[in-house]
Amino acid sequence: MEVYVGIDVGSVTTKFAVLNEQNELLYSNYMRTQGKPIAVIQEGLRDVAAHLPSEALIKGIGTTGSGRMLAGVVVGADVVKNEITAHAVGAAHYVPDVQTVIEIGGQDSKFIILRGGIVVDFAMNTVCAAGTGAFLDQQAARLNMRIEDFGPLSLKSKTPVRIAGRCTVFAESDMIHKQQMGHRIEDILYGLCEAMARNYLNNLGLGKEILPPVVFQGGVAANVGIVRAFEEALKTQIQVPPHHHVIGAIGAAILAHEHMSLDGRVTKFKGFGISEVEYTTSSFDCKACSNVCEIVQIKMNREVVARWGGRCGMWDT
């Protein structure tokens, strides 16, 4: 059996997806990156190896997400793709006529407009984290509830309160204020969902033509309260595709499949053995000019395998 692997190394979570020749999902996993991307990539790979049938043969591997370069070096990726393209490809795989993709992850959010299966427009928000998973996690923790219960509870709301959602700090103090006023918790939660949807659409949706089908993916799509808030704001039905939390990894695997199907290419995958190899990252300040760029270098068994980070490209490998 021939399979393709996609790895999405995000700021908060790392996702793996394994597809067969027909691009059907065989296995996926979802782990916290916890600031140790290499260890998590190695662990994920061990996990994938353990769950694959013994006859499975990896024909191609793709990486995406903010850690795509690092992951690409560690595993020996055939394709290293930005997360916009990977998410668009993944979304179009499940909803072929998709025209709008909302993606909200742990720390950033994306908005992708497709027409006829190709991306014609996109926006990314990485500066403000007011509408992302990390913030929702934090609020759930503050209210002493499980993040899984957040969505269902918020749907019980009958009279949602208005929360100032432009900035996480203001949103939080506004929520506390509403709590002190005695508002019900579900009304505050749904108010927060509405504020997040509003903030997202104002920031990323600016000047865009939002047409159905609208697909909502990323970890936050698991929250039914946010889904409802988007449906109300856009006055249209929203589809949450299966495996919505690993769509980026699925997209990366499909891109790897596409890439490898061209004229008999051979994968650069370094094999499952790399999960036992010692990788170390370090950084240093380049003193060659006044920019003093921070250069990151990756060593595999004490041998430098990659370097990047400079403005001038003098260290790039």
Added chain:
Amino acid sequence: MKVTLPHMGNIYVAFSALFRALNIDFVIPPPCSRRTLSLGARHSPEFVCVPFKLTLGNYIEGLELGADTLLMAAGPGLCRFGYYAKLQAEVLRELGFQFQVVDTQPFEGGRITGIAKKIRWLANDAPWPKVIAAVRFALAKIAVLDDLERIIHCVRARELVKGTATKVWQEAIRAIDVAADSRTLHQTKTDYIEKLGSIPIAEDEQPLRVGIIGEFYVVLEPFSNGDVEIELGKLGVEVARTMFVSEWTKISLFLSALGLSPKREIFRAANPYLKRDVGGDGWESVGETVLYATHGFDGMVHLAPFTCMPEIIAQNILPTVSRQSDIPVLTITCDEQMGRAGLVTRLEAFVDLMRRRRRAPLHQGRGLNLAQSRKGR
């Protein structure tokens, strides 16, 4: 007296030539760096644009090297740039620096002789023919630089070993800077055209072509835009722009002063969307997008300093232009908070978008504007 001036691309090469020819003592601040930016940002109002912050940093670094006379651009325009000289001088005085300001008010009295007189004054009232010869030589240097840069844009997208053209370009700038007379200058130009011509390139490539538009400073100073042209070149994209240092000098220092505008075509193209000058380069950004689209470009990269009013106006009009002219536009907001990783991700996604559009000619996707979300902090 020791003169210094801020950086904007390679404009320092011209001024160095001018100062040398007229025996004016001067010092060029170190190239824009993270230090320049953090020095500038620390002493600037927060919401002022990045050109203000970087040039303020340049002045501080120039003063640290012993300068006592600051050459400042100023003048009544429709954007707040016209006021920057006064404000920067104020900030620098409060920091305890002692200096005199020579502002190059290009529009003073609507007469070009204003600048020339100031240069002559700096040169200790040198005879006019000497001043004119020096100015002409300085302009010749910029013209050579710009001619070479156009070739660089072309080679960068096609070169087999990425980074080669940029290295040759750095060498060329140094060689042009030291060229002491017209003959050497022309020889240098010929040499480098040859050198660039001998860089191995992929012959049959039809690279994506992207037009660069936006506010002139962030377009011309690579440090301020995260080396967007080099990054696009690495991705195999050929860039083009109408804004070059020589053009800018010619237009803003000479033609405008004489009441001429060579931009009629651009403004005419902008007319269906925007009928008047909104300050800075907002009108140009709109008009150039229309023109690039008619020339079959694959996309536009629109560079706007954070909080730049003219470019915000342009950014809000560009989605309509983009839809009607069927050309995708990516707006990049430039300031000290700009992250390289974010920039590269956006450029990569934009390049993917343009590649897929090209591959799907039947579906000439309706290119919408890629207005980046406004920065929240």
